[in-house]
Amino acid sequence: MFKWLSGKKAEETPKAHSLDLEELKEQLKTELNVGTDLVFRTMKRDGEKLIFCLMSSLIDSTRLDDIVIRSILNNKDIEWTCESIAKVLPMISITAVNQLNEVVAGINEGKVYIYAEGQPYGILADVEKTIQRGLEKAETESLVYGPKISFTESLQGNMNILRHNIKDEDFCAEDLTVGKRSKTKAKLIYIKGIADEETIQTFRQRVKDLDLDYVPGTTVLGQYIESDSWSVFPQLMTTELPDRISIALYRGKVAVLLDRSPDCLYGPTSFFSFFESTEDVYMRWNMGLFLRMLRLVATFFSVLLTPAYVAVLTYHYEVIPSPLLLSLGESRARVPFPPVMEALLLEFVIELLREAGARLPTKVGQTMGIVGGIVIGQAAVEAGFTSNILIIIIALSALGSFTTPSYLMGTAIRIIRFPIILMAGLWGGIGIMLCFCYFIIHLLKLETIGGPYLTPVYPIRLKDIGYSFFKLPPQYLSFRPLTNRTDDQERFSKKKAKQKKDVDE
Amino acid sequence: MKVNLHPKEGLLFNAFMLAFIINSVQVGVGLAGLPRVVYLEAKHDAWISVFLAGIIVSVVLVFMIQMLKQYDSADLYGIHVDIFGKWAGHSLNVLYMIYMTSTFFIILMNYVEIVQVWIFPTLPTWQLSLVLILLVIYAVYGGIRVxxxxxxxxxxxxxxxxxxxxxxxxxxxxTHLFPIMNANVKQLLMGAHSTTLSMLGFEIIMFVYPFVKEKQKAMFFVQMGNLVTTLIFTFATLISIVFFASNSLEKTIWPVLSMFKIVRLPNLERFEFIAVSFWMLIILPNMCFYLWAASKGFSRILRRKQKWGVWIIAIAAFAGSFFIKTRYQMNTMTDLVAKLGFYFAFCYPVLLAMIVFVKKWYKRRESKHAETS
Structure with a gap:
């Protein structure tokens, strides 16, 4: 009965725009309701009329004046037809169109539409001006060691950086459009022959299938194309470091760049790859191994310490040896709350400090840190709100969570602490263990672009553990990670790497 | 119902994982009390009994794997139907499902009891069992891979x-160990028999077999898993005998947990609190596998979604937890399940394997006969 309601409206058939200049203007004005942004410039010569239609906010006016208008004015003797004008324009990207929707789309992209009255079609010439900031140091993923250049908001610029990093003929960059209305440009990047065809296809399909009006950035795009949106754990990585992308591409990953987004999305990324920093790669392998282990241990303790404190002090104080119990009891003697309350309160304060510090300008942010760390911490203990030991524990676990190179993963780790603290307050060690079991199952269930999330630990890939869990000396990493199912498995000859110069030479 | 089960390629796991599966399903609540129950039968030669039981299990596993190898990719549900026909086969399947459900239930209740005795005496049974069951359901919902x-x-x-x-x-x-081999054969065998509850779990191989990728390697890894279990059990028993005095071991219900009390680190004492908490991770795969295998029956026999089976079994187990109130009932139930397990996991599979061998042999002969005549 209501079939006509659900049925889609018939697509508008494309139609050629009016041949009359005044009507063309009217048509464009109604299509693009942008007021004075839409500029028309008409030239006349012996009754012939030539019109330039453009969006003043999108074009580079010097390029328009110097290249387009000047070359037409200088060549006085040419006819005002499409072909002859195209001949004199010293530009690469010129298209001939006559459909109204194409013209509108072109103007919207920052092209100028040149049309001589009475001609069957006109010319779209690209004089786009992109707003682009200069290249800067990476901010969210700051590094001590290694290249520090970071992506900017311009797709063109980002491609330029990546292209300079990878001069590989097999480097592929497919065009994609994201957003049904916003029509944001995107690039699907991979290295042919290394990346798994299936992974590429999954990425391509998931991005193409999106039926959204607008996607604000790659981080949001990642949320749309990942498998489990309910989970707190990020399943795809975004990074602002071009070299990180280059490394990942050569390991067989696939990346997506989005215009106007300073991050690059790439995958498949397993749980442990969120704890990798590019520094691990640039440093000597033993240093890298140490730092990576440090990060994993820090993360583990960051999740465990506070709940353990709560569980032990609420239920299992027998676990603490008596000398330690004395000092613990002493510092907690004045605290009127149960340990759960105490821990939650302090965790809340730390989160407040972090959030306030992130929102404020750098200079004020530092003051915040001092105020929070010293003043509130000290005062809270003296006022008998918390115990000294809890302050140490909370500070340690906050530090631990900040060692994670991925900001998203760090936040996830801070968030999962809260339910564990609550369960520890409820059921002590049993509660903590319940949460741990839950998270193990949860992580087992997650996947990243069709691949398992906990690889290389489960399903176990002993060879890959040298890549993402531990770090091995470079001569042992002659293969690409198995989990990425790369087509070209070998990075360099294993035999050659093992040749030693010793007494047998 | 099809005899053979052909899961999707992505659901298969490496044969290597079988070692972990067998080991993790065998090690469970039984281990906590194992040394005592064996000691009651075989006295200070209990560790020999445990080792003997391990060998028996490995023989039973040989039978099971050989039986499974007769088929392309079948599980016990399929084999039953193939051998006994639709009705008898399905009745046996249902019996097996009931057995696995009760094992699931007993593991759950035993763990809850351990928690109540060691950590939270006042914790209501239904609370912990509800949370544990929900956790297991969450895992089983992820399928065999999870x-x-x-x-x-x-x-x-x-x-x-x-x-x-x-x-x-x-x-x-x-000196507690000597003289070795003091117990007679009957005592040793009785001791081995009393390990049943702890050793149970290896029968899961008959249900996960279709999901193994390299089936020809299954035997090796299954035996490896059982070997590790046997070693852990034997050492746990051995250490308990060495550690406890004779009459105190007889009175300690969970000697393995009691021994953790002695462990002392500079910043940790009374290690059993941690051990009991960690025991949850030990029993989790047991419960997951039993629930998974039992609920698999629903999809195999009734051709319903496995989710239904999961919920029905889970609710049955949860409801059952209200009926067990005293230690005495608990003991009776556990002994009953141990007895069931002895027949269902030790005796019956060997018998079934024999029947399968005979049938296959008969069929082969028949087809050869048909060819020649």
Whole structure:
């Protein structure tokens, strides 16, 4: 009965725009309701009329004046037809169109539409001006060691950086459009022959299938194309470091760049790859191994310490040896709350400090840190709100969570602490263990672009553990990670790497 | 119903994982009380009994794998139907499902009891059992891949407890072990029989077999898994005998947990609190596998979604937890399940294997006969 309601409206058939200049203007004005942004410039010569239609906010006016208008004015003797004008324009990207929707789309992209009255079609010439900031140091993923250049908001610029990093003929960059209305440009990047065809296809399909009006950035795009949106754990990585992308591409990953987004999305990324920093790669392998282990241990303790404190002090104080119990009891003697309350309160304060510090300008942010760390911490203990030991524990676990190179993963780790603290307050060690079991199952269930999330630990890939869990000396990493199912498995000859110069030479 | 089960390629797991599966499903609540129950039968030769039981299990596993190898990719549900026909086969399937459900239930209740005795005496049974059941349902909902993963992480995450169990050895008295082989064969066999509850779990191989990728390697890894279990059990029993005095071992219901009390680190004492908590990770794969295998029956026999089976079994187990109120009932139930397990996991599969061999042999002969005539 209501079939006509659900049925889609018939697509508008494309139609050629009016041949009359005044009507063309009217048509464009109604299509693009942008007021004075839409500029028309008409030239006349012996009754012939030539019109330039453009969006003043999108074009580079010097390029328009110097290249387009000047070359037409200088060549006085040419006819005002499409072909002859195209001949004199010293530009690469010129298209001939006559459909109204194409013209509108072109103007919207920052092209100028040149049309001589009475001609069957006109010319779209690209004089786009992109707003682009200069290249800067990476901010969210700051590094001590290694290249520090970071992506900017311009797709063109980002491609330029990546292209300079990878001069590989097999480097592929497919065009994609994201957003049904916003029509944001995107690039699907991979290295042919290394990346798994299936992974590429999954990425391509998931991005193409999106039926959204607008996607604000790659981080949001990642949320749309990942498998489990309910989970707190990020399943795809975004990074602002071009070299990180280059490394990942050569390991067989696939990346997506989005215009106007300073991050690059790439995958498949397993749980442990969120704890990798590019520094691990640039440093000597033993240093890298140490730092990576440090990060994993820090993360583990960051999740465990506070709940353990709560569980032990609420239920299992027998676990603490008596000398330690004395000092613990002493510092907690004045605290009127149960340990759960105490821990939650302090965790809340730390989160407040972090959030306030992130929102404020750098200079004020530092003051915040001092105020929070010293003043509130000290005062809270003296006022008998918390115990000294809890302050140490909370500070340690906050530090631990900040060692994670991925900001998203760090936040996830801070968030999962809260339910564990609550369960520890409820059921002590049993509660903590319940949460741990839950998270193990949860992580087992997650996947990243069709691949398992906990690889290389489960399903176990002993060879890959040298890549993402531990770090091995470079001569042992002659293969690409198995989990990425790369087509070209070998990075360099294993035999050659093992040749030693010793007494047998 | 099809005899053979052909899961999707993505659901298969490596044969290597079988070692983890067998090991993790065997090690469970039974281990906590194992040394005592064996000691009651075989006295200070209990560890020999345990080792003997391990060997028996490995023989039973040979029968099981050989039986499974007769088929392309079948599980016990399929084999039953193939051998006994639709009705008898399905009745046996239902019996097996009931057995696995009751094992699931007993593991759950035993763990809840351990928690109540060691940590929270006032914790209501239904609360912990509800949360544990929900946790297991969450895992089983992920399918075989997640369940195998749980088994893997259970082994990896708790193997260090096996090292900790050697700590009490420094307070042990090795003279407790002598004279070796003092018990007669009957006592040893009775001791081996009493390990049933702890050794149970290996029968899961008859249900996960279709999901193994390299089926020809299954035998090796299954035996490896059983070997590790046997070694852990034997050492746990041995250490308990060495550590406890004779009459105190007879009175200690959970000797393995009691031994953890002695472990002392500079900043941790009373290790059993941690051990009991960690025991959850040990029993998690047991419960997951039993629930998974039992609910698999629903999809195999009734051709319903496995989710239905999961919920029905889970609700039955949860409801059952209200009926057990005293230690006495608990004991009776556990003994009953142990007895059931002895027949269902030890005796019956061997018998069934024999029948399968005979049938296959008969069929082969018949087809050869048909060719020649």
């Amino acid at each position: 369940v195998v993963g749980v088994a893997f992480f259970s082994v990896v995450g708790t193997i260090w407890l096996a090292v900790v169990i050697f700590v009490p050895l420094q307070f042990g008295d090795f």
